[in-house]
């Protein structure tokens with residue numbers, strides 16, 4: 001079972017099914033009803049808030065063969081709707097700027113824009129993680145945006161709208177997606193459990209929602225994983241165990257960068273988890289606790305006894321191994337530094353800065 005199975009299966013097929021984004025859906029619906037179609041939209045918001053889902057719904061509505069002029073929902077039955085639902089529509093081009101071949105995306109965009117749609121009214125480009133596009137790709141787009149062919153619609157989705165060039169920002173219609181609240185996510189998880197026949201403890205679903213920090217996709221994916229591990233019986237304890245394991249793995253990767261004094265990777269890591277919406281104070285506390293364990297093991301392996309309550313035996317093996325990456329004075333310096341960072345995190349105007357400074361000076 002893929003981790004995203006629930007996300008795909010329960011992805012909204014109509015605007016009405018989208019959770020808690022009325023401030024986006026309402027104006028979009030109005031524009032569709034009145035035929036006021038823009039050539040470029042910007043959907044911004046945290047991950048898992050529904051940006052690409054709504055982008056697809058908009059694409060579907062624009063190209064639906066049965067949608068009447070006073071309606072905004074697509075029919076989900078015509079060839080175009082069916083093709084989009086199956087992910088094989090020729091006139092909907094989805095580009096993930098974060099992973100697509102950097103050199104090729106500009107060229108293929110330029111080529112692609114030239115040709116009118118194959119079988120629909122509009123040729124629609126959804127560009128995910130748009131802030132990661134190359135300068136060449138932006139230049140190619142800008143030319144099109146200045147004089148867009150009547151059939152082209154771009155939908156940019158991004159977690160970081162401020163990183164888009166001003167020349168692009170000034171040409172898009174912008175929609176800001178809200179972070180979902182806890183209760184919305186919990187009720188969505190609950191409804192999936194009921195439909196799938198999964199047993200659950202209320203507290204377990206709350207924990208999943210809290211851990212996913214307002215991202216529905218993360219919450220659904222976690223639910224899928226835990227349901228699989230627990231044979232469809234989700235308890236609070238099973239959620240705690242899995243979250244603990246995920247956290248341990250995340251911190252472990254960061255500790256390797258520290259041990260190898262790899263500044264670049266360490267800085268990238270911090271900025272990535274911040275982008276993902278991870279609470280840096282929580283993260284730092286976990287790093288401190290992890291480094292503390294390594295320090296104890298360095299002082300004497302027999303101190304491992306103290307840690308047995310806090311770490312599984314697999315985790316202890318990893319901790320012992322990682323102790324070799326550090327000499328004791330370096331470890332002590334790092335621990336002192338991360339204690340300072342904990343204090344600085346409460347006051348800094350730029351959340352990642354205390355880490356960046358610490359990593360730059362200590363590694």
Ligand SMILES: [Zn+2]
Nearest residue numbers: 064075078081
């Ligand atoms: Zn349709």
